[in-house]
Amino acid sequence: MAHKPIRKAVFPVAGMGTRFLPATKAVPKELLPVVDRPLIQYAVDxxxxxxxxxxxxxxxxxxxxIEDHFDMAFELETTQAARGKSVDALKGTRLTPGNAVFVRQQEPLGLGHAIWCARDIVGDEPFAILLPDEFMHGKPGKGCLKQMVDAYNKTGGNLICALEVPMEQTPSYGVLDPGARNGALTEVKGLVEKPAAGTAPSNLIIAGRYILQPQVMQHLARHEKGxxxxxxxxxxxxAMIGNQPFHGVTFDGQRFDCGSKAGYIEANLSLALESPEIGAHIREFARRLVL
Incomplete structure:
Protein backbone atom coordinates (compact mmCIF):
# COMPACT_ATOMS: atom_id res chain seq x y z
CA MET A 1 0.00 0.00 0.00
CA ALA A 2 1.39 3.40 -1.01
CA HIS A 3 1.51 6.10 1.63
CA LYS A 4 1.49 9.85 1.10
CA PRO A 5 5.13 10.98 0.78
CA ILE A 6 6.84 13.02 3.49
CA ARG A 7 7.68 16.29 1.72
CA LYS A 8 7.62 18.83 4.56
CA ALA A 9 9.56 19.16 7.79
CA VAL A 10 9.05 21.47 10.76
CA PHE A 11 12.02 22.79 12.75
CA PRO A 12 11.01 24.37 16.08
CA VAL A 13 13.71 27.02 16.62
CA ALA A 14 11.98 29.63 18.78
CA GLY A 15 13.62 28.65 22.10
CA MET A 16 15.80 31.18 23.91
CA GLY A 17 18.66 28.81 24.67
CA THR A 18 18.99 29.97 28.25
CA ARG A 19 21.18 27.03 29.26
CA PHE A 20 23.92 28.43 27.02
CA LEU A 21 23.88 32.04 28.18
CA PRO A 22 25.73 34.31 27.60
CA ALA A 23 26.73 32.58 24.32
CA THR A 24 23.11 32.68 23.16
CA LYS A 25 22.37 36.27 24.16
CA ALA A 26 22.76 37.43 20.55
CA VAL A 27 23.34 34.14 18.68
CA PRO A 28 20.54 31.55 18.36
CA LYS A 29 21.52 28.26 19.99
CA GLU A 30 20.68 26.52 16.70
CA LEU A 31 23.62 28.37 15.11
CA LEU A 32 26.15 27.19 17.67
CA PRO A 33 28.74 25.19 15.69
CA VAL A 34 29.59 21.53 16.00
CA VAL A 35 33.14 21.69 14.65
CA ASP A 36 32.46 23.90 11.59
CA ARG A 37 28.71 23.67 10.90
CA PRO A 38 25.82 24.97 13.01
CA LEU A 39 23.39 22.57 14.62
CA ILE A 40 20.53 23.67 12.38
CA GLN A 41 22.59 22.87 9.28
CA TYR A 42 23.06 19.27 10.37
CA ALA A 43 19.30 18.94 10.90
CA VAL A 44 18.46 20.46 7.51
CA ASP A 45 21.01 18.23 5.76
CA ILE A 66 18.74 31.58 11.11
CA GLU A 67 16.95 32.99 8.08
CA ASP A 68 20.15 34.79 7.06
CA HIS A 69 22.13 31.56 7.35
CA PHE A 70 20.02 29.91 4.65
CA ASP A 71 20.08 32.96 2.38
CA MET A 72 22.67 34.13 -0.13
CA ALA A 73 25.69 35.80 1.49
CA PHE A 74 26.24 38.24 -1.37
CA GLU A 75 29.19 40.20 0.04
CA LEU A 76 31.01 37.09 1.22
CA GLU A 77 30.45 35.14 -1.99
CA THR A 78 31.34 38.08 -4.24
CA THR A 79 34.50 38.88 -2.29
CA GLN A 80 35.65 35.25 -2.26
CA ALA A 81 35.02 34.90 -5.99
CA ALA A 82 36.93 38.11 -6.74
CA ARG A 83 39.88 36.73 -4.80
CA GLY A 84 39.70 33.41 -6.63
CA LYS A 85 38.77 31.57 -3.44
CA SER A 86 36.31 28.70 -3.17
CA VAL A 87 32.86 29.04 -1.63
CA ASP A 88 32.31 25.28 -1.50
CA ALA A 89 31.98 25.48 2.28
CA LEU A 90 28.70 27.34 1.77
CA LYS A 91 27.06 24.49 -0.13
CA GLY A 92 23.88 23.46 1.61
CA THR A 93 23.39 26.81 3.30
CA ARG A 94 21.27 28.21 0.47
CA LEU A 95 17.99 26.34 0.16
CA THR A 96 15.99 26.10 -3.05
CA PRO A 97 14.09 29.38 -3.57
CA GLY A 98 10.64 29.15 -2.05
CA ASN A 99 11.40 25.97 -0.08
CA ALA A 100 12.31 27.70 3.19
CA VAL A 101 9.31 29.00 5.13
CA PHE A 102 9.57 31.00 8.36
CA VAL A 103 6.70 31.20 10.85
CA ARG A 104 6.70 33.22 14.09
CA GLN A 105 5.75 31.72 17.46
CA GLN A 106 4.93 34.85 19.44
CA GLU A 107 4.80 33.21 22.87
CA PRO A 108 6.81 30.28 24.34
CA LEU A 109 3.80 28.06 25.05
CA GLY A 110 5.47 24.71 24.46
CA LEU A 111 6.61 22.39 21.68
CA GLY A 112 3.04 21.46 20.78
CA HIS A 113 2.17 25.11 20.28
CA ALA A 114 5.24 25.63 18.10
CA ILE A 115 4.17 22.77 15.82
CA TRP A 116 0.60 24.10 15.69
CA CYS A 117 1.96 27.44 14.45
CA ALA A 118 2.96 25.63 11.22
CA ARG A 119 -0.52 24.15 10.62
CA ASP A 120 -1.43 26.20 7.52
CA ILE A 121 1.83 25.32 5.77
CA VAL A 122 1.69 21.65 6.69
CA GLY A 123 -1.88 21.48 5.40
CA ASP A 124 -3.34 17.99 4.96
CA GLU A 125 -0.02 16.19 4.45
CA PRO A 126 1.97 13.95 6.78
CA PHE A 127 5.10 15.77 7.89
CA ALA A 128 8.35 15.38 9.78
CA ILE A 129 9.58 17.25 12.85
CA LEU A 130 13.26 17.67 13.71
CA LEU A 131 14.47 19.19 16.97
CA PRO A 132 17.88 20.64 16.04
CA ASP A 133 19.42 20.41 19.52
CA GLU A 134 18.84 16.65 19.40
CA PHE A 135 21.85 15.96 17.18
CA MET A 136 21.40 12.57 15.51
CA HIS A 137 24.65 11.44 13.93
CA GLY A 138 24.31 8.54 11.50
CA LYS A 139 26.33 7.01 8.71
CA PRO A 140 26.33 8.82 5.34
CA GLY A 141 23.09 8.10 3.52
CA LYS A 142 21.54 6.54 6.63
CA GLY A 143 20.60 9.49 8.81
CA CYS A 144 17.92 9.26 11.46
CA LEU A 145 15.09 10.76 9.42
CA LYS A 146 16.04 8.64 6.38
CA GLN A 147 15.72 5.53 8.53
CA MET A 148 12.33 6.73 9.75
CA VAL A 149 11.06 7.59 6.25
CA ASP A 150 12.08 4.12 5.06
CA ALA A 151 10.08 2.64 7.95
CA TYR A 152 7.12 4.94 7.23
CA ASN A 153 7.00 3.75 3.62
CA LYS A 154 6.27 0.27 5.00
CA THR A 155 4.01 1.06 7.96
CA GLY A 156 2.38 4.43 7.28
CA GLY A 157 0.80 6.20 10.23
CA ASN A 158 2.90 7.94 12.86
CA LEU A 159 6.49 7.26 13.84
CA ILE A 160 8.83 8.61 16.48
CA CYS A 161 12.51 8.05 17.07
CA ALA A 162 12.88 5.82 20.15
CA LEU A 163 16.07 5.35 22.16
CA GLU A 164 16.90 3.60 25.41
CA VAL A 165 18.20 5.63 28.35
CA PRO A 166 18.88 4.74 32.00
CA MET A 167 15.56 4.57 33.85
CA GLU A 168 16.57 7.40 36.20
CA GLN A 169 16.70 9.78 33.21
CA THR A 170 13.11 9.15 32.06
CA PRO A 171 11.55 12.05 34.05
CA SER A 172 13.27 14.41 31.59
CA TYR A 173 11.67 12.97 28.43
CA GLY A 174 8.56 11.76 26.70
CA VAL A 175 8.46 7.99 27.29
CA LEU A 176 6.94 5.13 25.28
CA ASP A 177 4.60 2.49 26.64
CA PRO A 178 5.86 -0.22 24.25
CA GLY A 179 4.01 -3.07 22.61
CA ALA A 180 5.30 -5.69 20.18
CA ARG A 181 8.79 -5.29 18.79
CA ASN A 182 10.01 -6.23 15.32
CA GLY A 183 13.64 -5.37 14.76
CA ALA A 184 14.03 -1.60 14.90
CA LEU A 185 10.24 -1.10 15.05
CA THR A 186 8.35 -0.96 18.35
CA GLU A 187 4.58 -0.68 18.57
CA VAL A 188 3.55 2.33 20.64
CA LYS A 189 0.67 1.61 23.03
CA GLY A 190 0.93 4.90 24.90
CA LEU A 191 3.07 7.97 25.56
CA VAL A 192 3.81 9.77 28.83
CA GLU A 193 5.44 13.21 28.97
CA LYS A 194 8.08 13.55 31.72
CA PRO A 195 6.75 10.85 34.05
CA ALA A 196 7.43 11.15 37.77
CA ALA A 197 10.43 9.16 39.01
CA GLY A 198 9.63 5.46 39.22
CA THR A 199 6.45 5.66 37.13
CA ALA A 200 7.78 5.44 33.56
CA PRO A 201 6.30 2.55 31.53
CA SER A 202 9.70 1.86 29.93
CA ASN A 203 13.13 3.36 29.39
CA LEU A 204 12.38 4.10 25.71
CA ILE A 205 12.32 7.84 25.15
CA ILE A 206 11.19 10.04 22.27
CA ALA A 207 14.40 11.38 20.76
CA GLY A 208 13.61 14.52 18.78
CA ARG A 209 12.46 13.09 15.43
CA TYR A 210 8.85 12.53 14.38
CA ILE A 211 6.74 11.65 11.35
CA LEU A 212 3.12 12.58 12.05
CA GLN A 213 -0.20 12.61 10.27
CA PRO A 214 -1.86 16.04 9.88
CA GLN A 215 -4.65 15.08 12.31
CA VAL A 216 -2.25 15.90 15.14
CA MET A 217 -2.98 19.57 14.45
CA GLN A 218 -6.63 19.06 15.42
CA HIS A 219 -5.55 17.88 18.87
CA LEU A 220 -3.00 20.68 19.24
CA ALA A 221 -5.69 23.24 18.31
CA ARG A 222 -7.36 22.59 21.68
CA HIS A 223 -4.36 24.25 23.38
CA GLU A 224 -4.65 21.91 26.35
CA LYS A 225 -1.78 22.35 28.78
CA GLY A 226 0.17 19.37 30.02
CA ALA A 239 -4.60 11.02 21.56
CA MET A 240 -4.04 9.45 18.12
CA ILE A 241 -2.85 6.07 19.39
CA GLY A 242 -5.39 3.40 18.56
CA ASN A 243 -6.83 5.39 15.67
CA GLN A 244 -3.77 5.22 13.42
CA PRO A 245 -0.66 3.00 13.25
CA PHE A 246 1.96 4.26 15.71
CA HIS A 247 5.54 2.99 15.98
CA GLY A 248 8.87 3.88 17.46
CA VAL A 249 11.98 3.48 15.30
CA THR A 250 15.24 2.71 17.10
CA PHE A 251 17.93 4.87 15.48
CA ASP A 252 21.07 3.12 14.27
CA GLY A 253 23.56 5.87 15.13
CA GLN A 254 24.61 8.26 17.87
CA ARG A 255 22.46 10.81 19.68
CA PHE A 256 23.95 13.90 21.30
CA ASP A 257 21.79 16.07 23.55
CA CYS A 258 23.09 19.43 22.39
CA GLY A 259 20.54 21.17 24.58
CA SER A 260 22.97 20.46 27.41
CA LYS A 261 26.52 21.72 27.71
CA ALA A 262 27.93 18.24 28.27
CA GLY A 263 26.14 16.79 25.24
CA TYR A 264 27.24 19.72 23.09
CA ILE A 265 30.90 19.22 24.03
CA GLU A 266 30.56 15.47 23.41
CA ALA A 267 29.21 16.13 19.90
CA ASN A 268 32.08 18.48 19.09
CA LEU A 269 34.69 16.05 20.38
CA SER A 270 33.17 13.06 18.59
CA LEU A 271 32.91 14.78 15.21
CA ALA A 272 36.31 16.41 15.59
CA LEU A 273 37.86 12.97 16.09
CA GLU A 274 36.18 11.78 12.88
CA SER A 275 37.42 14.74 10.86
CA PRO A 276 40.13 13.92 8.30
CA GLU A 277 41.36 17.51 8.65
CA ILE A 278 41.81 17.76 12.42
CA GLY A 279 41.06 14.29 13.80
CA ALA A 280 44.67 13.22 14.33
CA HIS A 281 45.53 16.49 16.06
CA ILE A 282 42.50 16.30 18.39
CA ARG A 283 43.22 12.66 19.21
CA GLU A 284 46.78 13.51 20.23
CA PHE A 285 45.60 16.52 22.23
CA ALA A 286 43.01 14.38 24.04
CA ARG A 287 45.67 11.77 24.77
CA ARG A 288 47.90 14.38 26.40
CA LEU A 289 44.99 15.67 28.49
CA VAL A 290 44.28 12.28 30.08
CA LEU A 291 47.87 11.28 30.72
Whole structure:
Protein backbone atom coordinates (compact mmCIF):
# COMPACT_ATOMS: atom_id res chain seq x y z
CA MET A 1 0.00 0.00 0.00
CA ALA A 2 1.39 3.40 -1.01
CA HIS A 3 1.51 6.10 1.63
CA LYS A 4 1.49 9.85 1.10
CA PRO A 5 5.13 10.98 0.78
CA ILE A 6 6.84 13.02 3.49
CA ARG A 7 7.68 16.29 1.72
CA LYS A 8 7.62 18.83 4.56
CA ALA A 9 9.56 19.16 7.79
CA VAL A 10 9.05 21.47 10.76
CA PHE A 11 12.02 22.79 12.75
CA PRO A 12 11.01 24.37 16.08
CA VAL A 13 13.71 27.02 16.62
CA ALA A 14 11.98 29.63 18.78
CA GLY A 15 13.62 28.65 22.10
CA MET A 16 15.80 31.18 23.91
CA GLY A 17 18.66 28.81 24.67
CA THR A 18 18.99 29.97 28.25
CA ARG A 19 21.18 27.03 29.26
CA PHE A 20 23.92 28.43 27.02
CA LEU A 21 23.88 32.04 28.18
CA PRO A 22 25.73 34.31 27.60
CA ALA A 23 26.73 32.58 24.32
CA THR A 24 23.11 32.68 23.16
CA LYS A 25 22.37 36.27 24.16
CA ALA A 26 22.76 37.43 20.55
CA VAL A 27 23.34 34.14 18.68
CA PRO A 28 20.54 31.55 18.36
CA LYS A 29 21.52 28.26 19.99
CA GLU A 30 20.68 26.52 16.70
CA LEU A 31 23.62 28.37 15.11
CA LEU A 32 26.15 27.19 17.67
CA PRO A 33 28.74 25.19 15.69
CA VAL A 34 29.59 21.53 16.00
CA VAL A 35 33.14 21.69 14.65
CA ASP A 36 32.46 23.90 11.59
CA ARG A 37 28.71 23.67 10.90
CA PRO A 38 25.82 24.97 13.01
CA LEU A 39 23.39 22.57 14.62
CA ILE A 40 20.53 23.67 12.38
CA GLN A 41 22.59 22.87 9.28
CA TYR A 42 23.06 19.27 10.37
CA ALA A 43 19.30 18.94 10.90
CA VAL A 44 18.46 20.46 7.51
CA ASP A 45 21.01 18.23 5.76
CA UNK A 46 19.43 15.23 7.50
CA UNK A 47 16.02 16.29 6.19
CA UNK A 48 17.27 16.79 2.64
CA UNK A 49 18.89 13.34 2.72
CA UNK A 50 15.47 11.90 3.67
CA UNK A 51 13.77 13.54 0.67
CA UNK A 52 12.25 16.57 2.41
CA UNK A 53 11.47 19.41 0.00
CA UNK A 54 9.98 22.17 2.18
CA UNK A 55 11.68 23.32 5.39
CA UNK A 56 9.37 25.10 7.85
CA UNK A 57 11.19 27.02 10.59
CA UNK A 58 9.08 28.06 13.58
CA UNK A 59 11.13 30.88 15.03
CA UNK A 60 10.79 33.66 17.57
CA UNK A 61 12.09 37.14 18.24
CA UNK A 62 15.83 37.53 17.80
CA UNK A 63 16.13 34.51 15.49
CA UNK A 64 16.60 36.35 12.20
CA UNK A 65 20.15 35.03 11.90
CA ILE A 66 18.74 31.58 11.11
CA GLU A 67 16.95 32.99 8.08
CA ASP A 68 20.15 34.79 7.06
CA HIS A 69 22.13 31.56 7.35
CA PHE A 70 20.02 29.91 4.65
CA ASP A 71 20.08 32.96 2.38
CA MET A 72 22.67 34.13 -0.13
CA ALA A 73 25.69 35.80 1.49
CA PHE A 74 26.24 38.24 -1.37
CA GLU A 75 29.19 40.20 0.04
CA LEU A 76 31.01 37.09 1.22
CA GLU A 77 30.45 35.14 -1.99
CA THR A 78 31.34 38.08 -4.24
CA THR A 79 34.50 38.88 -2.29
CA GLN A 80 35.65 35.25 -2.26
CA ALA A 81 35.02 34.90 -5.99
CA ALA A 82 36.93 38.11 -6.74
CA ARG A 83 39.88 36.73 -4.80
CA GLY A 84 39.70 33.41 -6.63
CA LYS A 85 38.77 31.57 -3.44
CA SER A 86 36.31 28.70 -3.17
CA VAL A 87 32.86 29.04 -1.63
CA ASP A 88 32.31 25.28 -1.50
CA ALA A 89 31.98 25.48 2.28
CA LEU A 90 28.70 27.34 1.77
CA LYS A 91 27.06 24.49 -0.13
CA GLY A 92 23.88 23.46 1.61
CA THR A 93 23.39 26.81 3.30
CA ARG A 94 21.27 28.21 0.47
CA LEU A 95 17.99 26.34 0.16
CA THR A 96 15.99 26.10 -3.05
CA PRO A 97 14.09 29.38 -3.57
CA GLY A 98 10.64 29.15 -2.05
CA ASN A 99 11.40 25.97 -0.08
CA ALA A 100 12.31 27.70 3.19
CA VAL A 101 9.31 29.00 5.13
CA PHE A 102 9.57 31.00 8.36
CA VAL A 103 6.70 31.20 10.85
CA ARG A 104 6.70 33.22 14.09
CA GLN A 105 5.75 31.72 17.46
CA GLN A 106 4.93 34.85 19.44
CA GLU A 107 4.80 33.21 22.87
CA PRO A 108 6.81 30.28 24.34
CA LEU A 109 3.80 28.06 25.05
CA GLY A 110 5.47 24.71 24.46
CA LEU A 111 6.61 22.39 21.68
CA GLY A 112 3.04 21.46 20.78
CA HIS A 113 2.17 25.11 20.28
CA ALA A 114 5.24 25.63 18.10
CA ILE A 115 4.17 22.77 15.82
CA TRP A 116 0.60 24.10 15.69
CA CYS A 117 1.96 27.44 14.45
CA ALA A 118 2.96 25.63 11.22
CA ARG A 119 -0.52 24.15 10.62
CA ASP A 120 -1.43 26.20 7.52
CA ILE A 121 1.83 25.32 5.77
CA VAL A 122 1.69 21.65 6.69
CA GLY A 123 -1.88 21.48 5.40
CA ASP A 124 -3.34 17.99 4.96
CA GLU A 125 -0.02 16.19 4.45
CA PRO A 126 1.97 13.95 6.78
CA PHE A 127 5.10 15.77 7.89
CA ALA A 128 8.35 15.38 9.78
CA ILE A 129 9.58 17.25 12.85
CA LEU A 130 13.26 17.67 13.71
CA LEU A 131 14.47 19.19 16.97
CA PRO A 132 17.88 20.64 16.04
CA ASP A 133 19.42 20.41 19.52
CA GLU A 134 18.84 16.65 19.40
CA PHE A 135 21.85 15.96 17.18
CA MET A 136 21.40 12.57 15.51
CA HIS A 137 24.65 11.44 13.93
CA GLY A 138 24.31 8.54 11.50
CA LYS A 139 26.33 7.01 8.71
CA PRO A 140 26.33 8.82 5.34
CA GLY A 141 23.09 8.10 3.52
CA LYS A 142 21.54 6.54 6.63
CA GLY A 143 20.60 9.49 8.81
CA CYS A 144 17.92 9.26 11.46
CA LEU A 145 15.09 10.76 9.42
CA LYS A 146 16.04 8.64 6.38
CA GLN A 147 15.72 5.53 8.53
CA MET A 148 12.33 6.73 9.75
CA VAL A 149 11.06 7.59 6.25
CA ASP A 150 12.08 4.12 5.06
CA ALA A 151 10.08 2.64 7.95
CA TYR A 152 7.12 4.94 7.23
CA ASN A 153 7.00 3.75 3.62
CA LYS A 154 6.27 0.27 5.00
CA THR A 155 4.01 1.06 7.96
CA GLY A 156 2.38 4.43 7.28
CA GLY A 157 0.80 6.20 10.23
CA ASN A 158 2.90 7.94 12.86
CA LEU A 159 6.49 7.26 13.84
CA ILE A 160 8.83 8.61 16.48
CA CYS A 161 12.51 8.05 17.07
CA ALA A 162 12.88 5.82 20.15
CA LEU A 163 16.07 5.35 22.16
CA GLU A 164 16.90 3.60 25.41
CA VAL A 165 18.20 5.63 28.35
CA PRO A 166 18.88 4.74 32.00
CA MET A 167 15.56 4.57 33.85
CA GLU A 168 16.57 7.40 36.20
CA GLN A 169 16.70 9.78 33.21
CA THR A 170 13.11 9.15 32.06
CA PRO A 171 11.55 12.05 34.05
CA SER A 172 13.27 14.41 31.59
CA TYR A 173 11.67 12.97 28.43
CA GLY A 174 8.56 11.76 26.70
CA VAL A 175 8.46 7.99 27.29
CA LEU A 176 6.94 5.13 25.28
CA ASP A 177 4.60 2.49 26.64
CA PRO A 178 5.86 -0.22 24.25
CA GLY A 179 4.01 -3.07 22.61
CA ALA A 180 5.30 -5.69 20.18
CA ARG A 181 8.79 -5.29 18.79
CA ASN A 182 10.01 -6.23 15.32
CA GLY A 183 13.64 -5.37 14.76
CA ALA A 184 14.03 -1.60 14.90
CA LEU A 185 10.24 -1.10 15.05
CA THR A 186 8.35 -0.96 18.35
CA GLU A 187 4.58 -0.68 18.57
CA VAL A 188 3.55 2.33 20.64
CA LYS A 189 0.67 1.61 23.03
CA GLY A 190 0.93 4.90 24.90
CA LEU A 191 3.07 7.97 25.56
CA VAL A 192 3.81 9.77 28.83
CA GLU A 193 5.44 13.21 28.97
CA LYS A 194 8.08 13.55 31.72
CA PRO A 195 6.75 10.85 34.05
CA ALA A 196 7.43 11.15 37.77
CA ALA A 197 10.43 9.16 39.01
CA GLY A 198 9.63 5.46 39.22
CA THR A 199 6.45 5.66 37.13
CA ALA A 200 7.78 5.44 33.56
CA PRO A 201 6.30 2.55 31.53
CA SER A 202 9.70 1.86 29.93
CA ASN A 203 13.13 3.36 29.39
CA LEU A 204 12.38 4.10 25.71
CA ILE A 205 12.32 7.84 25.15
CA ILE A 206 11.19 10.04 22.27
CA ALA A 207 14.40 11.38 20.76
CA GLY A 208 13.61 14.52 18.78
CA ARG A 209 12.46 13.09 15.43
CA TYR A 210 8.85 12.53 14.38
CA ILE A 211 6.74 11.65 11.35
CA LEU A 212 3.12 12.58 12.05
CA GLN A 213 -0.20 12.61 10.27
CA PRO A 214 -1.86 16.04 9.88
CA GLN A 215 -4.65 15.08 12.31
CA VAL A 216 -2.25 15.90 15.14
CA MET A 217 -2.98 19.57 14.45
CA GLN A 218 -6.63 19.06 15.42
CA HIS A 219 -5.55 17.88 18.87
CA LEU A 220 -3.00 20.68 19.24
CA ALA A 221 -5.69 23.24 18.31
CA ARG A 222 -7.36 22.59 21.68
CA HIS A 223 -4.36 24.25 23.38
CA GLU A 224 -4.65 21.91 26.35
CA LYS A 225 -1.78 22.35 28.78
CA GLY A 226 0.17 19.37 30.02
CA UNK A 227 3.45 18.80 31.84
CA UNK A 228 5.12 22.05 32.91
CA UNK A 229 1.97 24.04 32.09
CA UNK A 230 2.86 23.90 28.39
CA UNK A 231 1.06 22.62 25.29
CA UNK A 232 2.77 19.26 24.85
CA UNK A 233 3.20 17.52 21.51
CA UNK A 234 3.36 14.20 23.36
CA UNK A 235 -0.20 14.63 24.64
CA UNK A 236 -1.53 15.29 21.13
CA UNK A 237 0.29 12.25 19.75
CA UNK A 238 -1.05 10.06 22.57
CA ALA A 239 -4.60 11.02 21.56
CA MET A 240 -4.04 9.45 18.12
CA ILE A 241 -2.85 6.07 19.39
CA GLY A 242 -5.39 3.40 18.56
CA ASN A 243 -6.83 5.39 15.67
CA GLN A 244 -3.77 5.22 13.42
CA PRO A 245 -0.66 3.00 13.25
CA PHE A 246 1.96 4.26 15.71
CA HIS A 247 5.54 2.99 15.98
CA GLY A 248 8.87 3.88 17.46
CA VAL A 249 11.98 3.48 15.30
CA THR A 250 15.24 2.71 17.10
CA PHE A 251 17.93 4.87 15.48
CA ASP A 252 21.07 3.12 14.27
CA GLY A 253 23.56 5.87 15.13
CA GLN A 254 24.61 8.26 17.87
CA ARG A 255 22.46 10.81 19.68
CA PHE A 256 23.95 13.90 21.30
CA ASP A 257 21.79 16.07 23.55
CA CYS A 258 23.09 19.43 22.39
CA GLY A 259 20.54 21.17 24.58
CA SER A 260 22.97 20.46 27.41
CA LYS A 261 26.52 21.72 27.71
CA ALA A 262 27.93 18.24 28.27
CA GLY A 263 26.14 16.79 25.24
CA TYR A 264 27.24 19.72 23.09
CA ILE A 265 30.90 19.22 24.03
CA GLU A 266 30.56 15.47 23.41
CA ALA A 267 29.21 16.13 19.90
CA ASN A 268 32.08 18.48 19.09
CA LEU A 269 34.69 16.05 20.38
CA SER A 270 33.17 13.06 18.59
CA LEU A 271 32.91 14.78 15.21
CA ALA A 272 36.31 16.41 15.59
CA LEU A 273 37.86 12.97 16.09
CA GLU A 274 36.18 11.78 12.88
CA SER A 275 37.42 14.74 10.86
CA PRO A 276 40.13 13.92 8.30
CA GLU A 277 41.36 17.51 8.65
CA ILE A 278 41.81 17.76 12.42
CA GLY A 279 41.06 14.29 13.80
CA ALA A 280 44.67 13.22 14.33
CA HIS A 281 45.53 16.49 16.06
CA ILE A 282 42.50 16.30 18.39
CA ARG A 283 43.22 12.66 19.21
CA GLU A 284 46.78 13.51 20.23
CA PHE A 285 45.60 16.52 22.23
CA ALA A 286 43.01 14.38 24.04
CA ARG A 287 45.67 11.77 24.77
CA ARG A 288 47.90 14.38 26.40
CA LEU A 289 44.99 15.67 28.49
CA VAL A 290 44.28 12.28 30.08
CA LEU A 291 47.87 11.28 30.72
Missing amino acids: EAIEAGIETMIFVNGRGKGA AGGEIQLTDAMA
